[in-house]
Amino acid sequence: MVRAPCCEKMGLKKGPWTPEEDLILINYIQQFGHGNWRALPKLAGLLRCGKSCRLRWINYLRPDIKRGNFTREEEDSIIQLHEMLGNRWSAIAARLPGRTDNEIKNVWHTHLKKRTLKKTHSTIPEIKTDSIDDISRKNNTETDFINVEESEGMEFNRQQQNSPQQCSSDDSSLTTDDTTTINNNSSSDNSMKIELLSDDFPEMDENFWSEVLSADESRSACDSPVEVSGQVPFCQLESVQFDSMDFWYNLFTGAGESLELPGIFG
DNA sequence: AATTTGGTCAACCGCCACCTA
DNA sequence: ATAGGTGGCGGTTGACCAAAT
Numbered sequence: 594m595v596r597a598p599c600c601e602k603m604g605l606k607k608g609p610w611t612p613e614e615d616l617i618l619i620n621y622i623q624q625f626g627h628g629n630w631r632a633l634p635k636l637a638g639l640l641r642c643g644k645s646c647r648l649r650w651i652n653y654l655r656p657d658i659k660r661g662n663f664t665r666e667e668e669d670s671i672i673q674l675h676e677m678l679g680n681r682w683s684a685i686a687a688r689l690p691g692r693t694d695n696e697i698k699n700v701w702h703t704h705l706k707k708r709t710l711k712k713t714h715s716t717i718p719e720i721k722t723d724s725i726d727d728i729s730r731k732n733n734t735e736t737d738f739i740n741v742e743e744s745e746g747m748e749f750n751r752q753q754q755n756s757p758q759q760c761s762s763d764d765s766s767l768t769t770d771d772t773t774t775i776n777n778n779s780s781s782d783n784s785m786k787i788e789l790l791s792d793d794f795p796e797m798d799e800n801f802w803s804e805v806l807s808a809d810e811s812r813s814a815c816d817s818p819v820e821v822s823g824q825v826p827f828c829q830l831e832s833v834q835f836d837s838m839d840f841w842y843n844l845f846t847g848a849g850e851s852l853e854l855p856g857i858f859g
Numbered sequence: 860a861a862t863t864t865g866g867t868c869a870a871c872c873g874c875c876a877c878c879t880a
Numbered sequence: 881a882t883a884g885g886t887g888g889c890g891g892t893t894g895a896c897c898a899a900a901t
Contacts, residue, residue, distance in 0.1 A: 609869070609895085631886065647887075648870065683889060694889075699868050 606640045610649055614639060618646055619654055652695045659691025663700055671697055672705055 610618075621637035627650065630643035639646060652658075663671075667689055674685045682694035682701075689697065 607871075629886080643886085644872090644888095645870075651888095652869075680890065695869075698890075703867060 604640070605634075605642050605645075607645070610641075610653075614641070615649070615654060618649060622650060622654075648695075652693045657691055658693065663692075667692070668700070668705055668708075671701060672709055675701065675705075675709075 606614075617637055617639055621633065621639075625636070627633055627647070630647045633639075633643055634641045634646050637646075641649075670689060671685060674688055678684050680698075682698045686692055686694040686697050
């Protein structure tokens with residue numbers, strides 16, 4: 594009855610990611626982007642399925658992930674958005690720069706749900722959070738308020754789909770109307786800092802994906818990763834690649850040493 | 860000190876929508 | 881029109897840890 598998981602079937606690894614795997618994935622995406630998640634692990638030399646790689650990247654390794662506890666403001670926003678959107682975690686995440694749908698889902702189930710229940714018990718009957726969502730889905734519309742938010746993300750998705758480089762939802766999740774800047778300076782807790790600057794959007798360097806694309810195109814001519822010259826996301830390959838790897842490694846482990854990695858780290 | 864309980868969160872699973880040939 | 885491939889999403893699980901008993 595239960596279909597055997599593809600990963601096990603293919604002899605692929607499951608479970609928690611090791612720092613070594615993380616570094617391989619980061620380095621690969623930095624160099625070549627992620628044009629095809631399913632092909633990525635093979636090309637990168639990872640014994641993982643593409644889905645697992647995608648999830649790891651989106652939920653944990655992306656450089657624009659905001660780490661640390663949710664602020665009271667963020668929690669309030671989640672509650673408010675959940676009232677409007679229901680369990681549409683990705684839509685909620687799109688309104689909270691640097692936060693992932695998974696993270697928001699976890700926070701909701703661990704404490705925000707309880708908080709809202711307490712509130713509703715002490716005040717009015719619980720709001721049926723699906724109502725707006727259901728109606729809007731049926732009518733293929735949103736309320737005026739939601740319409741603005743959704744259309745932005747959808748428009749961005751369309752733009753991405755029209756462009757040669759296919760982007761994942763993490764990109765669209767950043768397409769909110771909050772501008773973020775990414776501060777890669779190491780802080781005391783090794784976390785990334787993302788500051789909200791205004792209500793306008795753009796987050797990543799516009800060159801980000803075009804650069805990924807050019808690297809990706811360069812790669813596409815070959816079956817295996819090749820050295821790509823020129824600028825790639827986050828770092829210059831030639832000059833600071835391993836500095837960058839150290840950064841990530843330190844971020845994960847707090848250690849100050851580099852790893853010896855096989856394959857593409859030549 | 861040992862065991863139980865509860866909270867947290869990374870990761871997996873299965874379904875669905877979209878795209879393309 | 882449709883079948884196969886792929887990405888994305890939401891629900892769920894399970895490992896880990898700390899607090900409580």
